[in-house]
Amino acid sequence: MEDDAIGSAMRRYVTRRLAQAVGVLWAAYTVSFFVLYYLPGDPVAAMFGGGLDSTTVSPAQIAELRHRYGFDKPVFVQYIDYLGKAVRGDFGNSVSTGRSVTATLAGALPQTFALAGLALLLSVVIGGALAVSASYTRRRWLRQVLLSLPSLGMSLPTFWVGLMLIELLSFRIGLFPAFGDGGLRGLVLPAVTLAVPPGALVAQVLAKSLLAALDEPYVQTAQSKGASRLRIHLRHTLRNASLPTLTVVGLIGGQLLANAVVVETVFSREGMGRVTANAVTTQDIPLVQGVVVFGALVFVLLNLIIDLTYPLLDPRIIATPGSRGAIAGVGA
Amino acid sequence: MPALSSLRRGPRRISPFVLAAALLAVPLSACGSDDSGSTGGAAATSSNAPGQSGGTLAIAVGTDVGCVDPQQVRSSDTLYSLRQTVDSLTDQNPTTGQIVPWLARSWEVSADATTFTFHLRNGVTFSDGTPVDARVVKDNFDGITTKLGGLASLGVNYLTGYAGTTVVDNLTAQVKFSRPNAAFLQATSTPSLGLIAEASLAKPPAQRCSGGIVGSGPFTLSSYRPNQSITLAKRQGYDWGSSLWTKRGEAYLDKLLFQIVPENGARTGALQSEQVNLIANVIRSDESGLKAAGKTLRTVTLSGTNALWVNHAAPLLKDVKVRQAIMFGIDRKAVTGLFPSGTTPATSILSPKTPGYADQSSFVAYDPAKAKSLLDADGWRVGGDGIRTKDGVPLEITIGNPGAISSVDTELELIQQQLKDVGIRIKIKEIPVADINNIQQSGSYDILIANAQRPDPDILRTQFSTKLNNTYRLSPSALDTLLEQQAATTDQVKRKELAAEAQRLLLENADVIPIVNYVVEFAFSPKVRGLEFNPSGHPELHGTWISR
Numbered sequence: 110m111e112d113d114a115i116g117s118a119m120r121r122y123v124t125r126r127l128a129q130a131v132g133v134l135w136a137a138y139t140v141s142f143f144v145l146y147y148l149p150g151d152p153v154a155a156m157f158g159g160g161l162d163s164t165t166v167s168p169a170q171i172a173e174l175r176h177r178y179g180f181d182k183p184v185f186v187q188y189i190d191y192l193g194k195a196v197r198g199d200f201g202n203s204v205s206t207g208r209s210v211t212a213t214l215a216g217a218l219p220q221t222f223a224l225a226g227l228a229l230l231l232s233v234v235i236g237g238a239l240a241v242s243a244s245y246t247r248r249r250w251l252r253q254v255l256l257s258l259p260s261l262g263m264s265l266p267t268f269w270v271g272l273m274l275i276e277l278l279s280f281r282i283g284l285f286p287a288f289g290d291g292g293l294r295g296l297v298l299p300a301v302t303l304a305v306p307p308g309a310l311v312a313q314v315l316a317k318s319l320l321a322a323l324d325e326p327y328v329q330t331a332q333s334k335g336a337s338r339l340r341i342h343l344r345h346t347l348r349n350a351s352l353p354t355l356t357v358v359g360l361i362g363g364q365l366l367a368n369a370v371v372v373e374t375v376f377s378r379e380g381m382g383r384v385t386a387n388a389v390t391t392q393d394i395p396l397v398q399g400v401v402v403f404g405a406l407v408f409v410l411l412n413l414i415i416d417l418t419y420p421l422l423d424p425r426i427i428a429t430p431g432s433r434g435a436i437a438g439v440g441a
Numbered sequence: 442m443p444a445l446s447s448l449r450r451g452p453r454r455i456s457p458f459v460l461a462a463a464l465l466a467v468p469l470s471a472c473g474s475d476d477s478g479s480t481g482g483a484a485a486t487s488s489n490a491p492g493q494s495g496g497t498l499a500i501a502v503g504t505d506v507g508c509v510d511p512q513q514v515r516s517s518d519t520l521y522s523l524r525q526t527v528d529s530l531t532d533q534n535p536t537t538g539q540i541v542p543w544l545a546r547s548w549e550v551s552a553d554a555t556t557f558t559f560h561l562r563n564g565v566t567f568s569d570g571t572p573v574d575a576r577v578v579k580d581n582f583d584g585i586t587t588k589l590g591g592l593a594s595l596g597v598n599y600l601t602g603y604a605g606t607t608v609v610d611n612l613t614a615q616v617k618f619s620r621p622n623a624a625f626l627q628a629t630s631t632p633s634l635g636l637i638a639e640a641s642l643a644k645p646p647a648q649r650c651s652g653g654i655v656g657s658g659p660f661t662l663s664s665y666r667p668n669q670s671i672t673l674a675k676r677q678g679y680d681w682g683s684s685l686w687t688k689r690g691e692a693y694l695d696k697l698l699f700q701i702v703p704e705n706g707a708r709t710g711a712l713q714s715e716q717v718n719l720i721a722n723v724i725r726s727d728e729s730g731l732k733a734a735g736k737t738l739r740t741v742t743l744s745g746t747n748a749l750w751v752n753h754a755a756p757l758l759k760d761v762k763v764r765q766a767i768m769f770g771i772d773r774k775a776v777t778g779l780f781p782s783g784t785t786p787a788t789s790i791l792s793p794k795t796p797g798y799a800d801q802s803s804f805v806a807y808d809p810a811k812a813k814s815l816l817d818a819d820g821w822r823v824g825g826d827g828i829r830t831k832d833g834v835p836l837e838i839t840i841g842n843p844g845a846i847s848s849v850d851t852e853l854e855l856i857q858q859q860l861k862d863v864g865i866r867i868k869i870k871e872i873p874v875a876d877i878n879n880i881q882q883s884g885s886y887d888i889l890i891a892n893a894q895r896p897d898p899d900i901l902r903t904q905f906s907t908k909l910n911n912t913y914r915l916s917p918s919a920l921d922t923l924l925e926q927q928a929a930t931t932d933q934v935k936r937k938e939l940a941a942e943a944q945r946l947l948l949e950n951a952d953v954i955p956i957v958n959y960v961v962e963f964a965f966s967p968k969v970r971g972l973e974f975n976p977s978g979h980p981e982l983h984g985t986w987i988s989r
Binding site: 276 | 506508594648650666669701707711716873874875882910
């Protein structure tokens with residue numbers, strides 16, 4: 110009808126979302142900088158932690174190192190220095206390893222991306238299949254069993270799942286390697302481990318909305334037209350019920366990154382999770398800053414993509430600010 | 442479920458505090474006590490029969506510090522690999538503590554322990570082909586003191602008072618100090634003073650960390666993947682091994698693969714399922730499983746103790762009676778049960794393996810009755826909750842766990858129970874890694890628990906001299922003089938006497954409270970042969986081979 114109007118609304122929307130994204134990135138950067146700065150200790154002190162090391166290094170040597178890294182400048186000067194460089198894409202060097210932050214992240218990213226990508230795929234496919242089966246089956250007991258699986262999956266600690274999988278499938282049967290990045294085979298166990306909690310979440314949310322959608326009038330219409338139960342599920346209710354799930358998938362992105370810390374440690378993989386955990390314990394300010402900005406970027410992008418996907422699933426939603434709030438009203 | 446042991450948060454952190462110091466050419470002590478491992482002494486596996494060349498040794502270690510420059514790294518986990526890439530001027534016999542030739546075929550030390558003249562072996566090259574000569578020795582020591590500074594925290598300490606190196610001729614380097622540094626000779630045997638090539642010295646410290654260095658060792662770095670693995674390859678044509686090594690020429694193994702596996706249980710499982718051949722930092726609860734799987738266990742007793750380091754400025758701990766009550770209130774035998782088999786109760790602040798060790802077991806003993814009577818006599822009365830008070834002040838002391846290591850919490854909980862029996866309440870405080878330095882500098886702690894390791898009595902001076910950092914806030918005393926004198930004495934008998942007297946003073950006054958002798962346990966496949974360990978507990982892999 111009025112393609113132009115929709116197009117310009119869309120452009121305004123995207124511009125606005127991008128501006129918001131920049132704001133979010135700046136805020137994340139600033140807040141994390143000052144939080145790290147005002148924590149007790151500093152990155153140089155952390156270099157001498159873990160025992161009695163600092164008793165061997167004189168305060169003068171420590172002061173010299175602080176000067177070398179610029180930690181002796183006033184906090185605001187340091188903040189401006191860091192921010193100025195960050196805007197130009199230079200996050201400086203890690204204090205504990207001396208590698209450039211961008212190189213460290215670039216080295217870790219592909220592995221985490223592969224891991225999280227596979228885990229996301231597994232969680233959507235397995236969680237989705239579980240939800241559809243639960244709502245499709247007419248056997249009440251089976252439905253109950255299937256519906257209780259997600260709660261179980263969410264309550265299992267990730268490190269425990271990982272250790273059990275290693276114990277059974279690597280140490281006992283030798284099917285998969287217990288550590289390292291031995292290609293796809295090495296990726297299976299960590300990805301399965303990482304996929305358990307988000308898979309459970311997908312199953313739970315999708316099953317709930319599927320069951321609710323089955324009570325909608327359009328299902329009766331479809332039934333009266335003679336559509337099969339399977340067709341109703343796959344063509345009608347799944348499409349309508351997937352909107353809340355899509356919102357959840359956005360949140361899963363963050364969850365995957367957070368759980369990657371545990372999974373990467375258990376499976377001895379290099380990746381964003383390990384980098385983050387190390388950076389935080391050693392108060393490696395430049396590296397943590399890099400991680401925070403990266404994390405915020407992923408979150409912002411993921412949510413942007415999801416918001417832009419809503420209209421494709423449900424054309425009644427026009428991508429305008431606050432559109433997500435309108436979803437609830439759509440069915441009415 | 443064997444994997445459950447790995448629920449412990451992480452590997453026990455090996456205190457990367459391998460402060461070496463010197464035994465001037467001759468062992469100070471009867472430190473020939475054995476290397477009491479579960480499978481026998483260190484020499485037991487050294488075989489004169491020729492080994493088989495070739496193959497890859499896969500090793501699992503717990504941590505990666507993110508740096509592959511041996512001069513900058515202190516963590517044992519990383520030095521296990523980096524030790525193989527550099528040679529040192531000297532080597533130290535793990536059994537006798539004696540300093541023996543390696544890259545230096547001989548040396549002279551001036552009587553006042555300020556001038557060290559090294560005569561280098563001829564024909565040694567770095568893996569880039571450049572020679573190991575007096576010039577590069579000078580540039581290494583200059584680089585550590587001027588360019589690395591605090592980044593080479595061990596090396597810079599070993600070189601305290603460094604006044605410069607003179608290149609006497611191509612193969613003679615004379616190292617001078619502005620004050621006596623008897624500890625220096627032993628320090629030259631450590632990887633922290635391992636020699637690296639000019640090309641590496643020219644690089645910025647950060648680049649050396651991430652890209653590694655060029656050394657003259659029996660292995661060279663072939664790849665480093667942070668938090669994942671360190672791979673070393675055999676140096677072709679290597680022919681200048683330490684005089685301690687039985688194998689001449691090149692190493693047996695073609696390749697060393699150090700996998701970083703943070704979980705204890707995962708390392709154990711990896712060895713059991715033969716995904717690796719050797720693991721470090723075995724914990725007590727995994728021993729039986731490994732033995733059952735036919736693996737060889739080897740406990741290496743290090744030259745230091747696990748101890749309570751006391752802040753003498755803390756109000757309650759100024760009182761010697763309180764410190765002594767803690768000393769006598771700890772059942773060390775019971776604590777050894779938490780550490781790998783072969784761990785023994787401490788009998789001094791140095792372990793029996795440390796050159797200069799002197800038995801102080803009359804002061805370092807478990808005697809709860811004595812602890813109670815000391816406190817009674819000091820006016821501490823038992824209150825209703827079993828905790829003593831004096832003038833309304835409860836006898837409550839906080840012990841900090843630097844780095845918040847979970848296995849240390851277990852140890853502290855046991856000590857907490859033991860001291861409760863004599864009426865002392867212990868509070869346990871986790872101290873984040875980044876905060877340890879501040880706490881030590883500001884003195885805002887009662888007691889810290891930690892390991893200290895150094896195959897030389899000079900550790901007594903660096904830890905307890907009030908003329909240095911004086912982290913423990915001791916008052917100046919006769920102890921300072923003893924510590925200064927041992928650092929300036931080249932007469933070995935005299936030096937041992939001075940060290941013994943210093944230990945007596947420290948332990949009689951309970952200035953520090955030793956708990957157990959510090960060990961590290963390795964486990965390996967029985968196919969791994971010829972594995973030896975240096976006095977710092979790093980494996981020497983040049984003579985190691987895999988039986989096929």
